[in-house]
Amino acid sequence: MRIATLVVAALLATVVAAGAQSPYIAVYFDQYHTQETKDCPGFVLDTWYVAAVNFNVFITGTEFKVEYPPVVTWAADLPGVNPADLVIGDTSTGISMTWGLPQIGFGSFELCQVQVNWNCDHCAEPIANSLVKVVPNPMTMFLGVTDYPNYDLIDGVGLTAIICPLGVPNEDTTWGQVKALYGE
Secondary structure (H helix, E strand, O other), rough: HHHHHHHHHHHHHHHHHHHOOOOOEEEEEOOOOOOEEEOOOOOEEEEEEEEEOOOOOOOEEEEEEEEEEOOEEEEEEEEEEOOOOEEEEEEOEEEEEEEEEEOOOOOEEEEEEEEEEEOOOOOOOOOEEEEEEEEEEEOOOOOOOEEEOOOEEEEOOEEEEEEEEOOOOOOOOOOOHHHOOOOO
């Protein structure tokens, strides 16, 4: 009986943890949707990937905007793996996309690809820690997807990718030195 209780508790914890993952839209620097940081490659044309992750529905539409830092210039939006049937706007000003056939939004679903021109020579100040933010579409103030078959709006979170990430400054210390900072 005790083992059965432990197994049920472990399964319940797994289900709760899986359900606790917030749906989000993110910019990735690789086609596998894993690289969210990148060093400046110089003055080149590059392709980035925008993906909807953890929505766990069939997707019929999406809305969002990408805020690009000064070290890159938006050049064009390209169709993703499954091109949208209707696109209004672009990622730099706010984009709305729809698909006539629902798309599989379980896991990571590529919404589109973005071409940008890099305008930097190397990672240094003020280029360091330049942010690529996914924000709500300014026309509708919505960031998320529409599901199938109910066509409900499902809010998402916009993630931030980082160009030329700098490490967090730190120094070796002892617990006594930390306590001394607070007069303990």
